[in-house]
Amino acid sequence: MPAEFEAKVLDIDPAAMADLILSRGGSEVSASTLQRRYVYDIVAGDESRWIRLRDNGTKATLAVKEISHDGIDGTYEVEVTVDDLDATNELLGFLGFHPKSYQENRRTSFTLDGAQLEIDEWPMIPPYLEIEAGSPEEVRRVAALLGFEESQLTSENTTKVYKRYGIVLGEHEVVSFS
Template identity: 65%
Template sequence: MPIEFEAKILDIDPVKTAETIVARGGRQQAETVLLRRYVYDITPGDESKWIRLRDTGTGSTLTVKEIRHDGIDGTDEIEVGVDQFEATNELLGKLGFAPRGYQENRRTSFVLGGARLEIDEWPLIPPYLEIEADSRDEVLRVAALLGYDETDLTGENTVNVYARHGIDLKALDRVSFDDR
């Protein structure tokens, strides 16, 4: 499985962060979109690997993620496009996968120096910035361009970010802006 080189900067101000990205030469890709996802356990009790079905607003993806460690290069990911979000959920159900939860977040996407940057806003927790690039060094370079050093970055997944705020994301059947 390919390695995902990605880091998060937690507890950001979305407006100021967007302004900084643009001021450093980045550009916004599109308007903010609502992402919807179902998450499925591959093996119940194994928290290191799961399936994610995500509707991006312009298409859908089916992904297997495997966490090896919380570093910038600690996640393996394989992702394919799928045409129909709800039909894919139904197909996964026929294969024996029941979603453990439904989740939403808002995402504003940017590019900067070849890296992909996402300002993610989730219910119940402060916004964060994700920096994804083709190598660990590129993630660090773009972070530095924005004024962050390696100590400001985490490779933690969203489950662990929620845990920082005392919330067990896996225990929630539904995480939605409508439920606030």
């Protein structure tokens, strides 16, 4: 599985962050879009590996994610595009995988100096910025372009980010704005 190189800056102001990214030469790729996803355990209780089926408004993807550690290079992902979110969910059900949760977030996407930047807004927690690039060094470099030091970055997954705010994500079968 290929590694993802990404880090988050927590508790941001989305409008101010968008302005900052654009002022540093970034470009908006897509305006705020509702993303819907189903999350499935591969092995019940194992939070280090899971299946994610997500619709970002323009395409649906199926991914297996694995976390080996909380560093910038600690998450591995294999992702494919699928034609239909509901049909893929049904197919996974036939294979014995049933979603443990349905989740929504809003995402605004940017590029900056070769990196992908996402402003993510989730129910119940403050918004955060995600920086993904081709290497850990590139993630840190782009973060520095925005004025962030490495000590301000976290590579914790969304479940752990929720825990920072006293919320156990696994206790919520539905995480939605409605």
